[in-house]
Each structure stands twice: as C-alpha cells, then as structure tokens.
Amino acid sequence: MRILKPDILARLKNFNFDLRRHRVEGHLTGRHRSLKRGFSQEFAQHRPYVAGDDLKHLDWKVYARKDRFFVKEFQEEKSLKTYMLVDRSGSMGYRGAGPETKWEYARRLAMCMAYLILGQGDAAGLLTFDTERRDFLPPRRRMTHLELMDDALSDGVTGGETDLAAVLSGMVSSLPRRSLIVLVSDLLGDSARILEALRVYAARKHRLLVLQVLDPSERDLDIDGPVLFESMENSDSLRCEVSLLRESYREAFALQQRLYEASFHSTGVHHAVFYTDESWHRGLARFLARQSAVA
C-alpha cells in the first residue's frame, strides 16, 4: 500500500477505536448492538405471542404464572457500517508552513481510521468528493478492502472548486441510516451552510466524526509583505498587504473555529482539528483518547 506504509501500520497496532456503544442498523452480525430485536444472548423484552412465532421462543414460566403466551425477545448484535468521506477539493492541495499538503495528511488520516475500523470487524467504505461525489467504495469488512481504498486515495487532489455544503447535502440520502460517517475535510467555505448540511446527518441518526485538517498558515497567516492570493479552487484572487489584515484574519479564523466547535458540541458531532505541522500519530492518539473518554 502506498499510504499505509509499514511504519504507519506498526504504529497503528497500538491504537484502538472503540465504537461498541453505537447502535447500528444492518444485516450482518457484528460487535455492535442493533436496534432490531433478534435472537442472541442478550435479553431485550417480552411480547405477546402471535401466530407464526417460533414456539421455541415461548417463555413457559410466564405462561405458568399468567396463563397467556409471551415470547422472549433478545437484542440483535449487528456489524457497523462506516463511511469515510474525504474532501479532495482544490483547497486540500494547499501546503503552507506544514511539511505536507492537507490532502496528503487527510488521506493518511482516513486510511488509518479505516484500518482501525476494519481491524475491529466493522465495515468501512470510502467516498471522495470535490464538486460532486467522485470515488465510492461500499463498506466491506475485509481487510483487503484497504487496498482498494489505498488505490482510490493515491491520486492527488482534483483541484476543482467544492461547495462542501451542497455536496454533503447531496450525499446524505444515499447513505443508510445510523451509519458512522467520518468526514475528513478542511471545512473551509461557508461555515453556516456546512453546519446546516451536517445537521441533516445528525437528524438521520448518523454518528458523525469530523476530522478537520488545516495548514498552520491558515491559522496564523504568518506571511510577510504584499501578496497576491490566488484561490486554489477557482480563479478568485486578492491583492493585499498581509500585515494589514493579519489580525483581522486571525480573528475571523478563530471565530469560525469557535462556531464549528459550538455547533458540533450541541449536535453531538465529534470534532477534531489536525494541523499538518503536527505528526499524524500524535493527533490521532489525542483524538482516539478523547473518543474513549466520551464513550
């Protein structure tokens, strides 16, 4: 694999991504509790017998007490379907003060998450997008699925313009309910619309993990002199003296991040920010530790 190199895999063996409390809908039996009642080891409830029920589930002890037939129902354990939504718009190709582009960081992060999910028996799929949906790999539980994902993410960014909010809104209907959605993106754009789109995911009972990948220059704007900024997503440009607007930019950036955090907190979305100047395993370890604490 070109992304998950042996040294990365060696580090990943020390990580654990615990998602057992997440209720899922699915056909495959797995480690996660399903909302559907089934037949398994864990008792769920009694219900009145109806014609057609298997007699072996009748609770004879209740019949003896109440003289009526009740059937014992058990909690069915299902496999979790995870979708890795990776932003490959033009802005992800930006490399400022960090050692690599946001895209390189983001795809490694996505692959690591997929590895961890597959490693505990859950299914993981991949969906990349820029202006529209690009690569799609449906969730599978096989580890060999990683190689397909690696192929899909090995290419560079497409460089196209993205309307993240529109793309997210468009994809939500195609995903089954109660899935685990891991969104890897820089979340740059109209933050209000992005948040509105992500609320739809929450409404459809998806569990959403937002991994925001940013370059430190996008936080600090530590550039000097007059600069002609050219957008990496469209032909837009801006000529300015950076020192003139650095303060204002930092304030705007901080405001945007506070807005994301507040909104995600209120909707129960797990949000983590990764800067490309920080090593991937440190950021991932911090994120997973937080997840374990929340779970």
Added chain:
Amino acid sequence: MSFLNPSLLWWLPAAAAPIVLHLIFMRRARRMAFGDLTLLRAAYARSLPATRLRQWLLLALRCLLLLLLILAFARPVVHRRASAAGGVEKGIEVVVLLDTSWSMHARVRGKPRFAAAAAAAERLLGLLKPSDRTAVAAFSDGLESELAWADSPAISRAALQRIRAGYKPSNIAPALERAYRLFAESDEEDNESRKVIVVVTDASRNVLAGLPGKGLEALSGYDSEVVVLGLVVEGAPENASIFDVRPAPIVENRIGVSVRAARFGGQPRPMPLDLFVRERRVDQRTATGAEGPGRPLLFRLPESRALDHWGRFSLREDALALDDSYHFALRMRPRPKALLLYGNSRYLEAGRGGYFMKKLLSDGDRLPFSLDVADLGRFRGIDLSVYGVVLLADFRSLPEGMAERLERFVLRGGGLFVLAGTRADAKTYRDLRRVLPARIGNPIVVSENARRLRLANPPQDESVLAQRFRWDEFELQNAVVERAYPLETREDATIWFKDGEGRPLMAAGSFGQGRVLVWGSSLDIAWSNLALKPVFTAWTDVGLRWLTRYSGREQWRTLHVGESIKRVWGGGEQAPTKVQIRAPGGRRSTLLVRDRGIVFSDTREPGFYFLTPVTGEGDVRPEVFAVNVDRTSGEGNLAPSPRSIFHGRIHPETLREDFLRSVYGREARTAALGLALVLLLLEMFLARPRRIPE
C-alpha cells in the same frame, strides 16, 4: 531657522522613501496560492477601519522619522532672537581681531599659521551679509591698526588682505577693550544688532596671559551682550628657541656671551647651538634641550681689533624659525679718561691722596679708567672735552675762569669729583657752589666716637656695581676719618657715606647733564686712612663709574622689536651731523643728530640695523645694532593655553557651522534626534506583533 550643513537638505526627498517602497512592493506583490479566500476577504473587509489607519499612521511615522534624521544631520540652528524668529533678520556687528604676534609665523604643514588664520578670517567675512557691520584690526601686544566700522564686509576683506604678521608678542586684552569701546560707541546709536567679536589667533599661552584672572569680565568696557568667539588656528605646539643672550665678563681680551636655549613641548633632546660671527660659523655647543629655558652656555668671541662685534646664534630650524636665531651686537668702548687736577705741589707725594689715586688708576689693570694728572697752573691748556671726569683735589683757590669752565663741563655731561685737601676752608669752594651738591664748611676734628665710616645711601644698581660686590664685605668700620669738612647738602643731593654721628661725609648730585661727587675729607693719611683700606678701590671705582656713567667696556647693542635704537656720542667722540640707518629688508632712513645723539624707533623687524654716520669724509664703518623678537614674553611657547575665555570656539575646518551656531542661535540637532527617537519608539509600539487570538 538655518542649517549648518544645508547640503544634506538635498536628501529631504528621501523622507518619502517609505511611501515609494510601499507603492513598489504593492505593485510587485508575490503570487501565492491559498486554499480558500473566504476568510481572507472577510478579514480584508474588516481590517479597513482600524488596521489600515494604523498602517497609514506607521507609514507617516516612518516618513517623519526619516525627515527628522535628515534635518538632524543637516544641523538646524534655531534663531534665538525674536526678530530673527519673526523673519525680520537684522544685520549683526562683527569685529574681527587678527593676531599678528610673532608666534603666528610658526608653520603648520608647511604653511604659516598667520596665512591659515588670515584665510579663515577671510572665509568668515565671506559668510556675512551686506547688511552686517564689520570692523577688522590686527593686534599683537596692542592694536596694530585702527579699529573702525567698515561700510561693508567686502571692504573689511580688503583691509584684511593688507595685514601682515608682525614681530611683537601678543596680549589680547588691549584689543578686546578697544573692541568693547567700539560697541559701546555704536550702542549710543540705539543699535540692537547682535554683537560679536571674533579673535583669530593661535590661542597660545601668551595670548591670554595678559588677561586678568577673572577673564573677560575684568576688562574695561566689558559688555555681556557681546559674544566673543575664538577662531583658533592650532598645530605644531613643539618649539625650540634661543631664549636670551647676555654679555659675560671679558677674559683674556675675549668677549664673553652667555646664551640660554629653551624648549617648549616635545621630548627633551640635545640641541646643537651654532655661533656665527658676522656670517662665519666659529663655534658650536650643545644645549641640553630640557623643557623651558636651560642653563646658560658661555661662548667666547674671537679676538678682534674692531670696535663692533656682531653675529648670531642659531639652532636647527623648526616650526617657528623666527626664534631659532638670536642676533647680537656690541661695541667696545674706550676707557673713560680721568683728569686729576691738584693745587698742592706735594699732593702726589707718598701718604698724600694724589699718591694713592695715581697709584690706583695709572696701571690701567685694576680699574677701567685712564688717568692724566695735571697741576692747576696748567689748566688753561687742557682740553676738557676728551675727559669723562675731572678730579679736583687739594687746592686753596681756583684760577680765574676755571670755575666757569668746570661748570660748563659738568653742564654738558662731564663728571666732577671734588676731593678736598688739607688746606681748604669754606671760602675755597664758593665759586663752585652752584655745581656742588653740598656746601663745604671749615674743617673740623671728628670726635673719637664718630670717626668710623658708615654707609648711607650709595648707588646699588648693577651698571655701577659692575663687580657685584657688597659694601659690608670690606669691613667699612675700619676706615676712619679724623678730620673732615662739614657738608651742608642740597635737598636733591644723595648722601653716600656718613660719619659715626650721622654727619654726611660724601654727597652726590647732578648739575645739567653732568654729575658731581664731593668727598668731605682728605685722602691724606693725616686726615683719613681710607686710601689704605681695601674698600678704597671699590670706593673709587663706584665713584668714577657713577660720574662717567660707564657700565663696562662693551656696549650691548642688542634690542627687542619695538625698542628704540639710541646712540649718543660722548666726550672724546666726534658726533656726525646725520646718520643713515639700513634696516633688514633694505629699508633706509636718515636721521639728523641732535644734542649729540639720535633715537630710531622703527625697529619693527628682527635683524641687523646698520647705522652709518654721514660725515662727508669718505669711508666710514657702520655701527651695528641687533634687534630680536622678545622671547622673554613667552611667545615662543606655542602650546595652547589651558584657559579659555571665549564664549565659543570656531574651528577652521568647520568654520561656517561653528560661526552660524554661535552667532545665530542654538543648534537643534539634539532635539531633532530626540524627537526621532520618540517617533522610533512609537513606530516600534505600533508595529509590534499582535497577540494571536485564542
């Protein structure tokens, strides 16, 4: 406001450099791809009101900072006077005093200090405006030229070009007092102009030595409104000079001359000293070359039959060549002739006064006089004009007409020594009473207690006491006078000796141009043992020297610049009717001889002055006088004076800046630099990195 360095104002456009750089960099903005411009645009829109204002403020501050720095280096001068501040610039009054003392002849880098000083003064006058009033004068030990206002600075510059360096020592005080008086006179014209005195000098020690300890304030006419500036030409403080040359005793018919060399500044080192007689080098010694005047070196001039001896002493030439040579001249004089007239034929016998006097004076070695002896009867045939002094001794009465001749002799400058004999009385000296300083009475026997000779008030000056003896070394009390003539002295007479009871025994006085001395006893051993005592030689020597005004065989004819050459033809010399004087540089003057003498005052240059009597008798050898600059004044010490009396100093290299700052006001460079520093701090405060918001 004016600027001391206005050429730097051409850099003023450079103050706009921040704006230009800003525009250039804005035009040459580097391209940079950025992920998303949404936040940047929002920030750009928000930054307009505050941040941009701050940035423009920074830009303005930087421009102002550069502007202030350029102004500071251009050295602005803020005018003090209200009239100047209001733009109504009044003319100033400037008095330029140019030092022409002989220390200004010192050469600095091959150029005389005076030339540098005059050039600096000319440049200074060139700075003045036509509305300014100027006066220029030269000074040395006083003002050398008239100090008066000129109509324009251009006229003063022309006057300046006519000034030449002189040979007198320097003293700034009289010149400053005259300048203060000039301002006082112009103050009467209700003139409110700024008053400035610029002293162009080398500021050596001697320039300020004549000033009182309190400095300028002690000068008469001092005016605190007058600014006194020193335009100081410095350099080459080290100097060696021949400090002085004096006559020394004659030994074996060779004239002695003592010389002192002096060094001012620099390391002590031996200084070869050459003696030139006329133009031929005859001797060389080495002076120690220690700081200040050294020990005298004794030179002997070669034997010569000539009356006039002249030459020079020379050191190796240094920065100030003027005092490296010392011209000297002296003239050998014939011994004064004395005539002993006696009226007693036995006066020359042993034990009589004439015997002792003749014994003392006739051999010619013990005292510098030659003696002729004659009886009173031969007086008619004697030409008194060849004698310097007449000793009149032991007579009862004078031949007819003799008193009148002696009176005329004394009146014209001759000396008369009356040595009373044993036969005189009060009537004997009646005919000479107008000449004598005391009336001589009848002889008396001095009482036992009053016989010892006592000192009263004899002459003490060196010209008379050539041998430098002291009277009390002779045990004067052993000289005894047993009989004497009481002396009733005139009011103007001086008593030289007296007896034990205070009665005068010897009195001196003047008559006309001559001098008269009276001994109130006899030199015969029957009356006094004075002639037997050692003091008799000194007694006679002092008396004859005083009467003849003889101060030695050689007549020292070495003067200082400014001193007058005086030549008096004495008895025995034929006085010319006029003389011609040739000064150094070939200047010639002719003077008429009056009262057997001439006085020549124009000794403005050092060197030899040749005085040639015009007799009409063909070839006459000229007499020589030597004139030197006065080294005893300390002018040869070129070291700068540790005192400073000036309100401000002007350096020739920065003449314009120093003059404008001193005259027109206060330099504001420090204030400009301080303001620039404040602006710099403000700029640093505004440009400091901002805190990154959390």
